Amino acid sequence: MNKRNWLIFEDTRQTPEARAAFDRAVAQVNDGTAQVRKLSGESIRGFVVDGQKILGQAVLEYVLEGLSGASRDVSPAGTPVPPRGAPAAPFDAESARAFAERMRLLLGWHDIDYLLHRWVDRRLRDPHFVNKGNDWREQWVLKEGADPAVVSDGLFRFACYVAICDLKFGPSYASVSAERIFNQVTQLGSDLPARLKRDGTGELPGELAAFRGAGMSARANDALAVVRITVQEESEAAYAQALGYLDRLLSTTDFPRSYAIEFRGPTKTYLPIKGLPKKGVHQLFACAAAYPALHPAIEAYARQAMREYEWYTNLDAEDCAMPGSFAVFALGCASAAHAPLVLDYLALADGEHQSMHGRYIEGYVDAHGFTREAIAYLLACAGNIQHLRHRKTYAARIANADSLGWLLEARRRVAGDAPSSIAALRANLLGECVDEAAFRAARHAIWGEQADKDRGGQVIRKAPEALRALYTEIFADEPGR
Structure with a gap:
């Protein structure tokens, strides 16, 4: 046609x-x-x-x-214009929601979210609000003489459905558009956002919305994207139930993938890693990891939770972290047997916005030295973080044949790994292959700027004779492959 x-x-x-x-x-x-x-x-x-x-x-x-009755008179912008003072036209929110859900399952949220937001704006925002801000910092306030009575309850319900889908299926920053919709519905006189924030959507199974076990309890609100867990009695059983609850919540429902875990427990235990925020979610996994029998359940949670571009929403911006971070760190600190999980996490983390994994690497090296696992973590992190800082203690800690040999071995092997976007960008800017750019970043973290400038000349000259060949290969432009 x-x-x-x-x-x-x-x-x-x-x-x-x-x-x-x-x-x-x-x-x-x-x-x-x-x-x-x-x-x-x-x-x-x-x-x-x-x-x-x-x-x-x-x-x-x-x-x-x-x-929505599109046959009614419309404005030049396409917005339906009911007569002034007319009662709210009915809108079949349940039919609209049911069809939108079918389309979401067929096309995915990313294919329909723009259309739904534009539709809600045309019927909720544009007729009743004016932007007192600008394009960069919007500030929508009610128009003078706006009449909320012309907005149907069905439209409020459907608008809130779109906001909740933002939280469940959109990127982490979609929480901004969700909150904007909630605010506009509230300003138009509806208490629906307040009820959603208090009680959730009502779509979670009752045993997940509120759960009580021996020595612990939990509640989840899918509208706020918040999970609250309380352990009253310190025991392996209590943490096992908490982990099982989280696994069911994430594996059997559409609970938002960026969310907050608020935790209260009797034992104030945290991981031995400087700089990690001492938040409840950190405490939860540090305590649970003290029970080796729970390690499989902690890993199961971590793998359910880990998603690039999703976040724990109750951490400050400088401490932003992908869901699953503290579970991974706790297991990584507990045993080298969890190295595959740690490496999967380091490859997935959004290194453009998150730097917490750099603190984990520092804490691991402080505790264990430059083991084979520590070097693998360092190179993975160097390839997926904006800046891996130099630490003066590293040069002395790696000054042994085993650690230097493992570093060279890792340099040869990393060429086969899939690069992160950060590693690829850095390599492109430097005109290097991806694996070599990550290796250079790790090398800088160990020996610092001076070693970069003189290609390790001072390090090689001062090294024991037995180690000079290893240092020479480490600082060579081309690795000995």
Whole structure:
């Protein structure tokens, strides 16, 4: 019908044939027979109905416009304009939510979130609020004479559904847009955001929304993305129940993947790593790791929780950390047997924004020296952190044949590892291969700037004769492979 070769929502305003194609697509989504197809490239996806391609998100827009009474008068911007003082037009929030959920499962949240936010803005924000700020720092306040009575309760419920999906399925920064929607709904007179923040959505199973076991209790609020765990009696059993609760919460529900763990317990134990924030989530895993029998459960939690670009939301910005961080650190401190988990974590962590893993490496070296595992951690961290700082104690601690040999061995092996985005960017800026850029960053952390400048000349000259060949290869431009 057009040179795009697929239909968009605006086409439904033009021809009955387009509306009929959309109606058939909606029917397929509702009866579970719809199949997502690539319409063009990797990013443009939708459906093919009787040979006609239809943009996926346009089908959702078509349904929402129909449920909102799009045939009413609209402003030039497309916003429905009810008569001043008219009662709120009904909006079938449950039907809208049910269809949006089907589309989310088919297309993914990232394909429909922009459309849903634009739709909510047109009906909730734009008619009733004005931006007193600017494009960079928005400040939406109620318009003079705004009449909340013209907004239906169904629209409030659907807007809050979009906000909660932001928390559950969006990136960590989507919490900003979620809170904006909650604030606007509240300013328009609804107590729904307050009830959600107090009680959650009501979608969590009762045994997860509130759980009580022997010596511990837990509550979860999926609207706030907060888990509260209290251990009353210090015991292996109590921590086992807490870990089992977290595993069920993350593995069986759509609980937000950026979240806060608030913990209270009788034992104020923390990991022997300088600079880690002494928060409840840190205390929880430091205490649980004291029981070796719980290590498999701690690792199971960590692997459930670890997701790049997700965060523990109750840590300060300078202490930001991917969920699972303290569980990984606790196991890594407990035994070298957990090295595969630590290395998986270091490869996944968002090194552009997080630096906490650098503190873990420092604490590990302080405790264990430059073991084979410590060197593997150092190189992994060097490849996935913006700045790995030099420490004066490192040069003396690595000055032995075993540690230097392990460092050379790791230099040869790391070439086969998948690079992080940080390592790739650094290598590109320096004009080096990825593995060598990470090795140089690790080498700087051990021997500092002077060794970089003279290619280790002073280090080599001062080294015992038995170690000079190792140092020479370490500071060579090309590794001996």
